[in-house]
Amino acid sequence: MLDTLVSQTANGLVLGFLYVLIAVGLSITFGLLGVINFAHGAFFALGAYVAYQLFQMFGWPAVVFAPFIVGVMGMVVEVLLIRRLYGKEPLLSLIVTFALALLIEALIRFFWGADGKPFNAPPFLAGVVEIGPLLMTKYRVGVLVATSATLLALWWFLSYTPYGRILRAGSRDPEMVELLGINLPRVMTAVFGLGCALAAIAGVLAAPLWAVSPSMASNAIMPAFVIVAIGGLGSFAGAVVAGLAVGIVMSLTIQFKPDAAAASMYVFMFIVMLLRPRGLFGERWERFE
Amino acid sequence: MAVLGGNYSSSALAMMTVATREKIPLLLPGAAASEITGKSCSRYTFRTQATVPVQLRGAMPYVAQLGKKVYFITPSYAYGQDVLRSARGMLKEFGATEVGVDEVPLNTADYSSYILKIRQAKPDVLIGGLIGGDFSSFLKKWNEMGMKDKIPYVSIAITDTDTDFWNVGPQASSGIFVKPWHHNNPTNTAAEKQMVAEFEKKYGRPPSDKSWSAWIAMRSLLEAITAAKSTDSKAVVGALEKWKNTEGDFPYAYCEWDHQLVKPAVIVGVKKQIVDKWDFFDVLKPTSATEADTAKAFGSKEEIGCVMPAL
Numbered sequence: 001m002l003d004t005l006v007s008q009t010a011n012g013l014v015l016g017f018l019y020v021l022i023a024v025g026l027s028i029t030f031g032l033l034g035v036i037n038f039a040h041g042a043f044f045a046l047g048a049y050v051a052y053q054l055f056q057m058f059g060w061p062a063v064v065f066a067p068f069i070v071g072v073m074g075m076v077v078e079v080l081l082i083r084r085l086y087g088k089e090p091l092l093s094l095i096v097t098f099a100l101a102l103l104i105e106a107l108i109r110f111f112w113g114a115d116g117k118p119f120n121a122p123p124f125l126a127g128v129v130e131i132g133p134l135l136m137t138k139y140r141v142g143v144l145v146a147t148s149a150t151l152l153a154l155w156w157f158l159s160y161t162p163y164g165r166i167l168r169a170g171s172r173d174p175e176m177v178e179l180l181g182i183n184l185p186r187v188m189t190a191v192f193g194l195g196c197a198l199a200a201i202a203g204v205l206a207a208p209l210w211a212v213s214p215s216m217a218s219n220a221i222m223p224a225f226v227i228v229a230i231g232g233l234g235s236f237a238g239a240v241v242a243g244l245a246v247g248i249v250m251s252l253t254i255q256f257k258p259d260a261a262a263a264s265m266y267v268f269m270f271i272v273m274l275l276r277p278r279g280l281f282g283e284r285w286e287r288f289e
Numbered sequence: 290m291a292v293l294g295g296n297y298s299s300s301a302l303a304m305m306t307v308a309t310r311e312k313i314p315l316l317l318p319g320a321a322a323s324e325i326t327g328k329s330c331s332r333y334t335f336r337t338q339a340t341v342p343v344q345l346r347g348a349m350p351y352v353a354q355l356g357k358k359v360y361f362i363t364p365s366y367a368y369g370q371d372v373l374r375s376a377r378g379m380l381k382e383f384g385a386t387e388v389g390v391d392e393v394p395l396n397t398a399d400y401s402s403y404i405l406k407i408r409q410a411k412p413d414v415l416i417g418g419l420i421g422g423d424f425s426s427f428l429k430k431w432n433e434m435g436m437k438d439k440i441p442y443v444s445i446a447i448t449d450t451d452t453d454f455w456n457v458g459p460q461a462s463s464g465i466f467v468k469p470w471h472h473n474n475p476t477n478t479a480a481e482k483q484m485v486a487e488f489e490k491k492y493g494r495p496p497s498d499k500s501w502s503a504w505i506a507m508r509s510l511l512e513a514i515t516a517a518k519s520t521d522s523k524a525v526v527g528a529l530e531k532w533k534n535t536e537g538d539f540p541y542a543y544c545e546w547d548h549q550l551v552k553p554a555v556i557v558g559v560k561k562q563i564v565d566k567w568d569f570f571d572v573l574k575p576t577s578a579t580e581a582d583t584a585k586a587f588g589s590k591e592e593i594g595c596v597m598p599a600l
Contacts, residue, residue: 004409011401116425118458121433128435135405137433209433210398211425211456219398254391254402259365261402262394 003133008251014140016247017147018206022220023227024151024239025198031234032167032191035085038097039077041221042104043196046070047203048212049112052119060122067200074196078189086188101217108214116213143205150201151240158236167191226265230272232282241280290520291316293506296499298322298367305334312522314529316510318502321445322367323593326547330595333522335529335543337469337506337550341368342375343586344445344467344554347576348416349376351465351556353383355441356413362403362427363418365392372418372445388412397423400430408436417444417464425456432461441465451497451569459563467554467576470501474555474572478536494567505550509534509543523600539580544587547595551587553577 026040051066081100085093121139128137158164170177170187178184202220210216227246231238246265253264272280292308295301296319308315309331317325317336321344326336352359359380363369369392380387389410391403407415419427431437442464451472454462470477472485472495484504488496496504513528514520533542541552557570577583587593 004405007405008402011405015399015401115452116422116456118456118461120429120458120460126433135408135434137435139433140401206398209426209429211422211429213422213425213456215422216398219396251402255406258391258393258403258406262397 004255005252006133007135008255009248010134010136012248012251013244014136014144014247015251016244017144018202018209019223019227019247020240020243021147021150021202021205022199023224023231023243024154024236025195025202026224027228027231027234027236027239028198029192029195030228031236032170033082033086033188034090035082035093035192036090036097037082037192037195038094038221039100039104040097040195040199040224041217041219042101042108043070043074043199044203044206044220045108045214045217046073046104047200048119048207048216049108049117049203050200051204051207052117052212053112055119063204066204067197070200070203071193071197075189075193077196078192082192083185083188101221105214105217112214114214116211119207119212121208139208143209146201146205150198154198155236163190223265226269228279230269230279232279234283235279235281238279238281290314290522291510291525293318293503293510295320298325301325302329305329305331308333314510314522314525316506318506319499322371326544326549326593326595328594330547330597332548332598332600333526335506335509335548335550337502337509339469339552339554339587340549341371341445342588344576345372345375345379346586347467347554347556348443348445348465349379349383351573352414352416352443353385355443357385358388358411358413359385360388360407360410360412360415360440361390361417362407362415363390363392364420364423365394368420369393369418372416376416393419393423395420395423398426400427401434403427404430404434404436407440408434412440415440415442417442419444421453422456424453428454428457428461428463432457432463437461437463451495451567452499454559454569455494455567459566459569462559462563462569465556465558465573466570467556468498468570469552469554470498471555471557471570471572472496472501473568473570476538476575480536505534526600539583541583546590546597547593548597549587549593551583553583553586 022044026037029035029037047066047070050069051063054062054066085096125139125142128135129141158168166182166187170184174184210219223246227239227242231242246268249264249268250261254261291314293316295304295317298320301317301320302325304315312333315334317334319338320336321338321341323340323342361373361376363373377387391406393403444464445467485495509529509532513525513532517524517528529543530545533540541550544551553575555575556573558573559569560571563569577586
């Protein structure tokens, strides 16, 4: 039984890391822009499809450019649409981004078709790694490494670089940031692009694991919202802790009560919300008042 | 004057209610739940897809050859519950035992935890019923975790259509499946071969089994309208009840007392070496070889439980 628990917990951690990557982009978008981006899952799906297209045209090395391309797409969307939502009531951003999500899914179907796309792990990451009771595929170890590196880089960027400090300052006091001569609209555009790029990274990493289909966005957006709610809106640390916790909860539920696996993360969210409504690391939200 | 469609059993059952109330012939090319031509049968509904028990009975002899310890992984809704219930009922007959079961919620993206459980249980064979994108995700994970060549996967392919395999590619595809029809079956009739050729010319790929199901349903409807010389609902229903296809080794038709198309399915296995991106299967054998065996496989009126009302 201990072997089983160790295996499933390790598996849950890998799943959790993927969820963290999906959720942290959503959290950053809300935390720094105040926009609840319902289209976040659509950018996740777009990341997978762009990666597939790049792979087909140029091979595996080109796949790394997929997040950058999706990030640029996100920046275009921000300039054309999202910036009109700043300072407006949250319901408006939910409705508009929901419509955006449907639009992106329709565009995916238009360009790539309604059928799924075959996209498997690269040959150099094929095979499994067995260490005692732990069984993990090499690709999932790669996902673990890539996700950890991405999260570390993001944390370092936000905490220690001047641009990261500008992003965080802009979310607290946009008026002061503008008075200091910083072009805030450009900063906001970059933040939205960053959030979309993070979703796309998750999509690229998930593409060999999940079915690449136009509806794959729903597999990402719901766990992302749950994790952001559990961790606390706008909290980077919260998204990380909540994501890992959700992954482990789901894996262990599959072991003991598989038909309740889908509901387990919602039950977990329900319990956390009852005990701490703002989430594990949530703060009182003061901006845009 | 008629409706053709309905893939999920749940939506098909809802459509049947409306079709019966409005007295419109409804042809179901998908939908495998037993009650559609069982206790919920309707005089106005005709189905081409064989039921879960019929297709499972075709698969079980292969399961018995592969081993005695069986693990089930099925979707947690009507169809999956039908697979589990029917297969469990056949285990004793084939000398098999159940070593584990997972009923998986629909739209599950990650199957790694389920596969860890299957691996722990060490079954001889895995009987599945996963559908659509869930099935594609499972196959990818099954291959990724090195299970593809270790434990054989057997399923009835009511919802595992050709497109689910094309979605994952040759690398990840594996298993033995029961399908209503396969485009590359050498025993296909001349009309079916012509349909395949025309489909490939128009769409650049062969028709899936779902395409055939819709084709034969539409063909039967059009031939019934021609025979009835009318589009009146009652006349069309009467003509469909008399419709018969005599192009194959033996004729097949909609059974008069439950409107189920009584036709053998085909058992296929994923090729060891896939070189054609559209042709993943070797045809192994039909589920029944004679007209009498086919009728027996579909069950008697008492077993099915359909009481067909008057028009």
